Amino acid sequence: MSSPPGAAAIVCRALTKRYGSVVALDRLDLEVPVGSVFGFLGPNGAGKTTTMRLLTSLAQASGGEATLAGVPVGDGEPNRRGLLGYLDQDPRFHTWMTARELLDLVGRLYRMTDADRRARIDEALETVGLTDAARRPIGGLSGGMRQRLGVAQAILNRPPILLLDEPVSSLDPEGRVDMLAVIRRLGGTSTVLFSTHILTDVERVCDRIAILDHGRLVTTGPMTELLERYARPIYRLEPEDGQSDAVARMLDALRAAPFVTHVEETAAVLRIAVSDAEDAGRQLLAMVAAHGVGLLVLERQRPTLEDVFLQLVGRRAHEPQAAA
Amino acid sequence: MIGLGSMLRKELLEQWRTRRILVVAVVFSALGIGSPLLARYTPELVKVLAGDQFQIVLPPPTAADAVSQFLKNVGQAGVLSAILLAMGSVAVEKERGTAALLLTKPVSRGAFLLAKLLAIGTTLLVGVLLAAIGGFYYTAILFEALPPLGWAAMAGLLLLGLVAYASLTFLGSALTRSSLAAAAIGIGAMIVLAVVSALPAIGPFTPGGLNAPGAALAVGKEPGAVIGPLLVNLAGVSAIFAVAWLAFRRQEL
Secondary structure (H helix, E strand, O other), rough: OOOOOOOEEEEEEEEEEOOEEEEEEEEEEEEEEEOOEEEEEEEOOOOOOOHHHHHOOOOOOEEEEEEEEEOOOOOOHHOOOOEEEEEEEOOOOOOEEEEEHHHHHHHHOOOHHHHHHHHHHHHHHHHHHHHHHHOHHHHHHHHHHHHHHHHHHHOOOOOOEEEEEEEOOOOOHHHHHHHHHHHOOOOHOEEEEEEEOOOOHHHHHOOEEEEEOEEEHHHHHHHHHHHHOOOOOOOEEOOOOOOOOHHHHHHHHHHOOOOOEEEEEEEEEEEEEOOOOOHHHHHHHHHHHHHOEEEEEEEOOOOOOHHHHHHHOOOOOOOOOOOO | OOOHHHHHHHHHHHHHHHHHHHHHHHHHHHHHHHHHHHHHHHHHHHHHHHOOOOOOOOOOOHHHHHHHHHHHHHHHHHHHHHHHHOOOHHHHHHOHHHHHHHOOOOOOHHHHHHHHHHHHHHHHHHHHHHHHHHHHHHHHHOOOOOOOOHHHHHHHHHHHHHHHHHHHHHHHHHHHHOOOHHHHHHHHHHHHHHHHOOOOOOOHHOOOHHHHHHHHOOOOOOOOOOOHHHHHHHHHHHHHHHHHHHHHHHHOO
16 A cells, blocks of 8 residues: 555544543544654553554544544454554464464465465564574463564564554563664554654654653654754763762752753762753853862763653653552 | 454364364264263163162163263263363453454454354364264164264254354353353353253253254154254354354454
8 A cells, every 4th residue: 555755654533542430542643654663652551552452453442533544443444454563562372373373374364375475474584583483382482582473473464554562672682672673674664653661762763753641642743853842951960979968969959950950860970951051061060169079070961862751751761650 | 254264274273283173083982982882781781780689670772772872972071062162262362362463464353253163163063073973883883773864964963052052152252351251151051051941842942952853863763843943053053153243343352
């Protein structure tokens, strides 16, 4: 299926999901452009998986509507048309099958010819690094291997839309890097909606993002634009050892300073978010000197997605959702 | 019914890989062969066990006794097998999340369900077929050769009754996320049907009610009304499947 340039592959309009009195997703408006690798961010419980389940018709919306490649979801029509590949955050398989048998079943469901199916299975297994384990029963595969298999079954038919819910959460660091590279490559042929709460992964592969919190869309847009719009300049300070009292007094003063928007203290490192980098640079040095704090390091850092997230959501992505 | 062929292939492969079809084949074969043996040698066993202290007079066993024994043994084990095969068929896939994996592919929910019911029916068919062949052969050796078509009709009616019990449990499996709850629904239905089968007007139309015309057909006798109960049971299985589909159609997974 081809879409006009700039068209949206995934559209949500006031998409809502309620479980009794709990609103898991609250009037989500979202457009994911064709061909983008779209990071879907939020703390645990923000509504990311709920959105994925609505888009795959595994759950029914309480309100609003959504389309995949222009086809309304809800009754599973996009699934039946083979428009999407989906990886669950905790992929489960029939453990009596081998990895190759599972992919063979998936290929048959997509009505691939025998030759095409064999070729695509080999390609998918190679892409996710599971060629050697292809004939092993799934019940004997590790969690990371199952996650790779989940990606393989999602990409087997080269779907125009890929919905990946936490696709690298069970992988070791090396596997994570490999899989992120795969996802980045997939962006050339598919539209990828990639949910995670690991922001560095998103920075590596995504061109656009949306941030959800408490079931609501906080912001969405191109990553570079959001970094420019929301990320405040950050100064990183590393005081010398043995001056805890002076550092504590300086921190109190910094928290009260009008140019400081956020102070974070981790181990022996202070991260100071400021409103005006130029002005703050001068004032910060003066305050350090005034409190007699000796520094090993003082540097201005490039704002990260973590900073944007922290500013918009008020906590880190991996921190649990506060009760509403 | 998008994806029915591929799903049926997967379900039959699962019946084979998980040894279900093998267990059913062995159990049904043993019961099929054992029933005429039991009918033939029970009087002699009773006499031996009673010894010289009691004088027990038993009529000589006949082929009709072998048929009756066959229907009782294969029927009872068959109902239990039907419940065991159907109880987890949908519920386990929902509980484990494998249904979600498949239903995001080009598979309609109707095809997902029908493939499962057809696979259960196929497993029961294999079991009943092996039991019928064994039972027919040993009845011929130990008693007399019965009309093969009548015997086949009896086996067909028995199979339909078992599929009816399986479909009731299958409905429970589609409605719930628990195999045990599905089994409870199947066993509950079995008890209710056993009670209802005692009612003269309704009894012949229950799955168990198919045994009486089956037994008559097997020994070459006039079965009485059989078309009506046959159609009622076929319609029942279809209706139960329709209810399962309606319940499953928009179920959240």
